[in-house]
Amino acid sequence: MAKQLAKSFNCPTEFTLSVLGGKWKTVILCYLKQQPCRYSDLRRLLPALSEKMLTERLRDLTLKGLVIHTRDSKTRSSTYSLTAKGRSLGDLLHHIYDWGRLHAKDFDVQVGEPLTRLNEERTAS
C-alpha cells in the first residue's frame, strides 16, 4: 500500500520530494507528463524495473491521486495518465526532464530518450 503522506514537513522541498516519491515514481510521472502511456509502453520505457516493481509504483501513484488508470472497453488496453493533481506537477516534471536533457554534456554523460524512440518507431511502423 502507498505510504501515507505526512501531515507536516519542515520545508517545501521535503514535501515536494515526498509527493514525487523517489526515483522510479518521478521517472514514471515525467513520462506521463509528456503523454498518456499504456502499461506495455511503460515496461519498455523502464527496462530496469521488473513487472512487480512497475505495478507497485503505478498503484502507489494511483492511490496518491496523481495518476489515473483507464481501460478501453473495446481494445482492453490499459492507459495511465496524470490526474489534475498530477498535472499540477507538470512544470516541475518538465524542468526535471529538460534539465537532464540539456545538461548531460556538461557532466560528460550520455542520456537516452526512450520515449522519443518509442514514438519514432510507432510513426515509422
Next chain:
Amino acid sequence: MAKQLAKSFNCPTEFTLSVLGGKWKTVILCYLKQQPCRYSDLRRLLPALSEKMLTERLRDLTLKGLVIHTRDSKTRSSTYSLTAKGRSLGDLLHHIYDWGRLHAKDFDVQVGEPLTRLNEERTAS
C-alpha cells in the same frame, strides 16, 4: 566518498535525479539556491540531520562540483554556496521549492519555511 556519477542513463530524469542525489542533498541545494549559508545555518535549517550526516552530504555536493566551501580568514566562518554547475540547477531547484510552498494546501499538509524564519530572526536581532 561521493558516489561517481554513471556515464550513461536510460533517460534524462534518471540523470537529473542522480545529480540532485537524494532527499537531503536536494533540500540543501534548494536552500543554497536561495542564499549562501553558513554551516551553523544549515544545522538549524535541517534539524533532522545529525552533524555527521550533514557534513557527509556537504562533502558529496562539494566533490560533485555543485557546492563550494569558503572560509572567511577574519571571522573564520564557513560559507557554502552553489558553484556555476550548481547554479545551472537554479530554475529546477526554484520549482521544487515553490511547488511545495504553493501546493501544500491542496494536499492538506503544513510546510514550514525555516529559511524565511531564520532571516526574519536575523533582521529582528
